[in-house]
Amino acid sequence: MQLDEHSQDILFRTARTHSVWQDKPVSDELLRQIYDLMKWAPTSANCSPARIVFVKSAEAKQRLLPAMIEGNVEKTRTAPVTAIIAQDHEFFEKLPQLFPHADARSWFAGNQPLIDTTAFRNGTLQGAYLIMAARALGLDAGPMSGFDNAKVDQEFFAGTSIKSNFLINLGYGVSDKLFPRSPRLSFDEAAKIL
């Protein structure tokens, strides 16, 4: 019960962060397939705080672009889809549905620091799961933190308890436009076994 080398490559070893995109659309059905994979991956008490806006139409892209730092405008404009990974800071209101075997809502309600940390941690996990699910389904991803979160929140989430976290361009990358891969930390620089 493990992945073969080629599948490991698709997810990790040969996958790259892309900035230049083929002119090849991503269907709504494929976006639903991404969600139907990523939704199964674990969150604390199944709290599932991520809320995702798949920005796909030219009109929606025009609402997003003014929030991007300059270096991220063109890659975001040309990506077939940009996923806004956000999290609902009232996620705990759905715990009676998501975690029916305990009163998990009461673990959070009224404890704002715990709510905010849990929403950010678990929404971020789900963003990583989305990257992996997109790669599993043959897409390339280009995650980005270089944008104005407050502007995105104002434009897409005004009047809600949802806040943006990071963005992920999705599509089919142009491999010969990739930069050389940057080095990674060795095991001994990043980890130890006790």
Place this chain on the structure above:
Amino acid sequence: MQLDEHSQDILFRTARTHSVWQDKPVSDELLRQIYDLMKWAPTSANCSPARIVFVKSAEAKQRLLPAMIEGNVEKTRTAPVTAIIAQDHEFFEKLPQLFPHADARSWFAGNQPLIDTTAFRNGTLQGAYLIMAARALGLDAGPMSGFDNAKVDQEFFAGTSIKSNFLINLGYGVSDKLFPRSPRLSFDEAAKIL
């Protein structure tokens, strides 16, 4: 270039969070293989802030157990390995090595809120990548937030710029001890396409 259905199942659809573990060890070599997959997955400016302690020996487990909430003690004691996912809040000092084509260190140095948010966001992404890499290599994972972070930091990271985030039990789970799977949010509850 996509994963077959069985590989998608291993990562997402049939993978479960485990709490009861087979008495089957996890080799140091397999922990190094997990790192050698997860290290390739993306972080902002390749900042790679995650620092991982694989708690494996009985002695190291005894240092960790007093920090666990009661419901997480036995599963952590019996897991072959518990990975402490932490992040280094001085990660930017390694950017000249990790992102050599720009002065990325200067984007962070002195901006503590940006440092802390970037460390937490990207360390969490790397924790999710570790779960996926472990599953890709045939292991089961049991991630947990139910512990005292300050106690873990005192015991394992005193005098450093490293802070704990969450924990992941690793091993081979006992499938007939699993609870029924909890429901997930529908696409329309969690996402939209604009």
